[in-house]
Amino acid sequence: xxxxxxxxxxxxxxxxxxxxxxxxxxxxxxxxxxxxxxxxxxxxxxxxxxxxxxxxxxxxxxxxxxxxxxxxxxxxxxxxxxxxxxxxxxxxxxxxxxxxxxxxxxxxxxxxxxxxxxxxxxxxxxxxxxxxxxxxxxxxxxxxxxxxxxxxxxxxxxxxxxxxxxxxxxxxxxxxxxxxxxxxxxxxxxxxxxxxxxxxxxxxxxxxxxxxxxxxxxxxxxxxxxxxxxxxxxxxxxxxxxxxxxxxxxxxxxxxxxxxxxxxxxxxxxxxxxxxxxxxxxxxxxxxxxxxxxxxxxxxxxxxxxxxxxxxxxxxxxxxxxxxxxxxxxxxxxxxxxxxxxxxxxxxxxxxxxxxxxxxxxxxxxxxxxxxxxxxxxxxxxxxxxxxxxxxxxxxxxxxxxxxxxxxxxxxxxxxxxxxxxxxxxxxxxxxxxxxxxxxxxxxxxxxxxxxxxxxxxxxxxxxxxxxxxxxxxxxxxxxxxxxxxxxxxxxxxxxxxxxxxxxxxxxxxxxxxxxxxxxxxxxxxxxxxxxxxxxxxxxxxxxxxxxxxxxxxxxxxxxxxxxxxxxxxxxxxxxxxxxxxxxxxxxxxxxxxxxxxxxxxxxxxxxxxxxxxxxxxxxxxxxxxxxxxxxxxxxxxxxx
Numbered sequence: 001x002x003x004x005x006x007x008x009x010x011x012x013x014x015x016x017x018x019x020x021x022x023x024x025x026x027x028x029x030x031x032x033x034x035x036x037x038x039x040x041x042x043x044x045x046x047x048x049x050x051x052x053x054x055x056x057x058x059x060x061x062x063x064x065x066x067x068x069x070x071x072x073x074x075x076x077x078x079x080x081x082x083x084x085x086x087x088x089x090x091x092x093x094x095x096x097x098x099x100x101x102x103x104x105x106x107x108x109x110x111x112x113x114x115x116x117x118x119x120x121x122x123x124x125x126x127x128x129x130x131x132x133x134x135x136x137x138x139x140x141x142x143x144x145x146x147x148x149x150x151x152x153x154x155x156x157x158x159x160x161x162x163x164x165x166x167x168x169x170x171x172x173x174x175x176x177x178x179x180x181x182x183x184x185x186x187x188x189x190x191x192x193x194x195x196x197x198x199x200x201x202x203x204x205x206x207x208x209x210x211x212x213x214x215x216x217x218x219x220x221x222x223x224x225x226x227x228x229x230x231x232x233x234x235x236x237x238x239x240x241x242x243x244x245x246x247x248x249x250x251x252x253x254x255x256x257x258x259x260x261x262x263x264x265x266x267x268x269x270x271x272x273x274x275x276x277x278x279x280x281x282x283x284x285x286x287x288x289x290x291x292x293x294x295x296x297x298x299x300x301x302x303x304x305x306x307x308x309x310x311x312x313x314x315x316x317x318x319x320x321x322x323x324x325x326x327x328x329x330x331x332x333x334x335x336x337x338x339x340x341x342x343x344x345x346x347x348x349x350x351x352x353x354x355x356x357x358x359x360x361x362x363x364x365x366x367x368x369x370x371x372x373x374x375x376x377x378x379x380x381x382x383x384x385x386x387x388x389x390x391x392x393x394x395x396x397x398x399x400x401x402x403x404x405x406x407x408x409x410x411x412x413x414x415x416x417x418x419x420x421x422x423x424x425x426x427x428x429x430x431x432x433x434x435x436x437x438x439x440x441x442x443x444x445x446x447x448x449x450x451x452x453x454x455x456x457x458x459x460x461x462x463x464x465x466x467x468x469x470x471x472x473x474x475x476x477x478x479x480x481x482x483x484x485x486x487x488x489x490x491x492x493x494x495x496x497x498x499x500x501x502x503x504x505x506x507x508x509x510x511x512x513x514x515x516x517x518x519x520x521x522x523x524x525x526x527x528x529x530x531x532x533x534x535x536x537x538x539x540x541x542x543x544x545x546x547x548x549x550x551x552x553x554x555x556x557x558x559x560x561x562x563x564x565x566x567x568x569x570x571x572x573x574x575x576x577x578x579x580x581x582x583x584x585x586x587x588x589x590x591x592x593x594x595x596x597x598x599x600x601x602x603x604x605x606x607x608x609x610x611x612x613x614x615x616x617x618x619x620x621x622x623x624x625x626x627x628x629x630x631x632x633x634x635x636x637x638x639x640x641x
Contacts, residue, residue, distance in 0.1 A: 001149040002026040008055070008145060008506045011035075016042040016051060021197060023113060023120065027053040032356060032511055033061075035253050038081025045093045046080075049116050052092070055145055056108030056130045057513065058084040059248040064091050064103055097121045101192065101211050105248070105518060109145060109187070118197035126212040126519045127362075128176070128189030128494030131502060135184035136205055141195060146503075148332050150184060157183050160627070165334075165593055166453035166463030169619045172336040173496040177208075178464075180333050180626075189494045212519065214489075214526055222527035234532050235545045238524065239272075242546065245518035246272045246358070254355040257282030259346055259512075260310070262298025264369070264540055264547060264556055265360025269515055271306055271550035273358065280309040284350040284357070286342060287314045293565055301555050313349050320345065320565060321574055328626040331503045336619035337496050338567045344504040351510040361497055362516035365488045366525035368481060368539035376446050377480045411610060439483040446484075447492065449615050456598045456620075481530065489522075568614035572607055579603070579617070582624040591627050594620060 002013050009028025017024045027041035042053045058064070061084035068090050080086060084106075091100040092112055107129030112121045122143060124132045134143040137156045144150050151158065161182040164174045176186035187193065191208035226234065250256060250273060258270045260283040273281045283303050287296025296312050303310035323341050328334075330344060350357045364370050445451070454460045498514075505512040515521075532542045547556060571579050581587065583603050588596040599620055606613035 001144060001152045002028050004148050004152055005145060007509060010509045012040060014040055014042060016044075018051075018113070018115075021113070021115075021118060025051060025053045025111060025113065030355070030506075030509055030511060031254070032057065033251070033253055034081045034083035034086075036081055039083040039085060041085060043085055043089055045089045047093055049114060050089055050093055051113045051115075052085065052089045052110060054085045054088060054108060054110040056106055056110075056125065057249075057511070058088050058104050058106040058108065059245075059251070059518070060103075060105040061087040062251075064088075067103075068094055097123070097194075098192070098211055105520070107513070107517070111143060120195045120197075122187060122193040122195070123211070124187045124189055124191055126190040127489075127498070127517045127522065129498050129502065129514060129517060131499070132187040133179060133184055134187060134193070134205070135181070136203060137183060139203065146332050147179065147181070147184065156181070159183065160593070162457055162459045162593065163464045165623060166457045166460045168334050168336060168623055169450040169453040169456060169616075170448045170463060171491070171496070172449055172615075172619050173492075173499060174333065174335075175491050175495045186495075214486075214523065219523065219526045223529055226527055226532075227529045231532065231542075231545075234528065235542055235549075238521075238542055239546045239549065241518075241521050241524055242268065242515065243272055243276065245515040245521055247276050248518075249358060249513045249515045250276070252356045255282070255353065256356040256358070257284055257350060257354040258358040259283075259350065259360070260285050260299045260303060260308070261295050261360075262300070262302050262556065263295070263360070264544055265363030265516070266299075267302045267360075267551055267556050268363070268543060268547045269358050269360045270302070270308060271547060274306045274308060275550060280307055282354055283308040283310045284346060284353075285310070285312050286346045286349060287312060288320075288342075288565065289314065289316060290566055298556070298558065302551055305551055305555060311349065311353065315342075315345055317570070317574065321570065324575065325578065325625070327622065328629040330507050331499075331626075334619075334623045334626040335499060335503070336622040337500050338565065338614075338618050340500050340504060341565060343500050344507065347501075347505040347510050347512070348508050351505075351508040355509070356511045356513060357505070358513050358515055359501065360516065361501060361512075361514040362493065362522075363540065363543060365485060365493050365497075366516060366522060367541075367543045368485060368533040369543075370484075370488075370539070372446055373481055373484050373539060374534065374537060376442065376484055379442075407605075407611070439480050440487065442480065443484050443487050449619060456595050458593055458595060481534070485526075567618065568606070568612045571614055571617065572609065576607075579621055582621055582628065583617075587624060587628070591624065591631075593623070593627070 002015060005028045006013070009030045011031040012029035013027060015024060015026040025042045029039070029041060031039060033039070042051050044051050065079070065087045068087070088100065088104065088110070091103055095103070097112060101123055107125045107127075109124050109130040109132040110122070113119075114121070120141075122132060122134065124130065131145050132143065133145070133147055133150060134141070135150060135156055136142070140155050142150050142153060142156065150156055159182045160180060161178060164178045164180050167174050167178055174180060176188045179186050185205060188208055188210070190210050190212040192211045193206050193208050195206050246269060258266070258273055258281060260266050260270050262285070270281060270283055283299070285296050285299035287294045296314065300310065300312060320341055323344055327340060331340065347357075368374075450456065453463045457463070501512050501514075528542060533539060535541045583599055585596045585600060588594050588599055602613050602616055605611045606617060
């Protein structure tokens with residue numbers, strides 16, 4: 001189980017077994033703080049009561065260590081080393097697991113065994129930066145950072161969850177607590193599981209409980225308090241909070257750098273790193289030969305202005321294409337955000353020089369940076385002018401024709417250049433938006449790739465998340481903007497963005513840190529009044545103003561592009577043979593999860609060039625590639641390496 005995770009921890013490994021308890025803990029170590037053997041895991045507490053296996057970083061460990069010094073120091077002993085793991089374990093010993101989790105500022109997944117109460121604790125960080133899977137099979141409770149580790153046991157029923165396949169097609173990722181397997185779950189972010197030894201032989205999975213969530217009553221009160229606060233004072237507060245977070249996350253006993261795209265988020269992180277560093281910060285970016293997708297020129301300009309030690313690498317299409325067949329192995333669970341390719345490439349480049357890299361992840365979700373936030377808010381306001389009955393009447397008219405029929409009509413009426421922007425699928429999406437009776441359903445319509453995954457996934461009548469999304473009740477009743485940000489914080493950020501970065505970076509033994517996801521900054525961002533986030537139809541206003549203190553506006557202001565590649569064109573060109581093998585009628589029918597007629601129709605429409613079906617096809621391709629790898633592994637003995 002630990003050997004197959006060596007890429008996540010190439011520096012050391014270990015395991016510890018308590019035969020009487022029937023418990024085994026394993027660990028792979030990527031040494032960041034305290035490179036000595038004193039950081040080895042699993043680690044035992046000084047009192048001997050607790051044993052921990054821990055993945056991640058506690059950024060405020062020096063502050064916690066200071067709190068603990070009086071209690072732990074004595075003439076006969078003290079700290080064995082200076083790792084954050086030892087401090088985390090001491091905090092758990094001194095305060096208990098729940099109080100310790102409240103103290104931790106960081107990213108982590110951990111398991112702690114308490115000999116005294118004979119209890120096992122599993123916990124995941126507040127935002128979900130580090131992964132944790134768990135399951136029970138025939139009385140055996142299993143957990144690991146990646147599915148491949150659980151598969152090694154050959155103890156789990158690896159039945160594929162068709163609802164999870166539907167979620168993949170809808171979102172491009174599989175949201176927690178689902179995993180691709182029916183018997184294995186993902187631990188939700190900010191959650192804790194307690195499993196007593198007397199419960200370890202039951203067949204029912206324990207239910208996680210949240211130890212952290214945004215306190216919306218408190219946030220609403222703080223928002224009212226900040227409503228009339230001078231904008232410059234708000235900028236000062238955010239600047240100070242970001243500086244504090246970044247300073248803590250720059251602590252490392254190994255070389256450290258940062259990803260730099262030249263956009264608002266990464267440029268802010270790098271600017272504040274450089275402002276607090278006595279030497280040039282190492283920054284890394286990749287570029288592409290296709291000018292429409294190349295942002296390296298912007299990163300270069302920001303790096304030059306800040307004086308960083310900048311590394312830039314221009315990726316050829318062939319180098320990018322070579323990564324695509326590796327994606328099922330890298331991500332281990334079906335995952336279909338196509339920016340996973342450039343994310344892996346920049347992680348691999350960065351790892352050649354450093355072991356830790358800071359990123360700007362979280363800026364869009366916290367400070368309203370996605371264009372769809374403003375588009376959705378405007379559309380929500382517009383539709384709100386009309387009663388639901390009228391909206392549903394218009395939606396009924398649009399939905400009276402199938403997307404294919406609309407496509408034929410549009411092809412007859414519109415020039416070819418407009419067909420990329422207007423299609424039967426998009427009219428169907430508009431119809432669903434109009435008939436949505438709630439803000440969460442409007443959100444679902446905007447973010448869904450396949451609006452009705454049940455049309456293509458065999459054996460699924462209604463995918464679960466189409467109804468469960470209603471259970472994500474956002475207590476902030478301040479309009480569509482807050483609902484979208486909240487649902488992204490609950491779903492898109494932990495299960496797409498952070499999965500993408502974690503798997504890509506850890507595949508090459510690189511630790512990626514996201515200073516904006518310090519929970520204190522998350523709480524501050526949610527308390528900000530809307531006028532600090534959106535002005536003149538543009539999001540991230542307060543974050544932009546922080547950045548303008550360090551970088552001239554003209555170097556970073558440009559339309560948001562995203563971390564993308566011309567995947568739609570590649571599917572018609574150099575990736576066509578790879579895609580056609582996965583999308584052949586024989587392959588689809590052999591796997592038995594997707595309707596071949598629906599998929600092949602979509603593929604033909606894409607190849608014709610009249611429609612860009614890449615967003616819909618990519619999730620299918622990633623699932624087909626993953627299951628092909630899965631079944632190949634099963635034929636050669638079920639192992640995974």
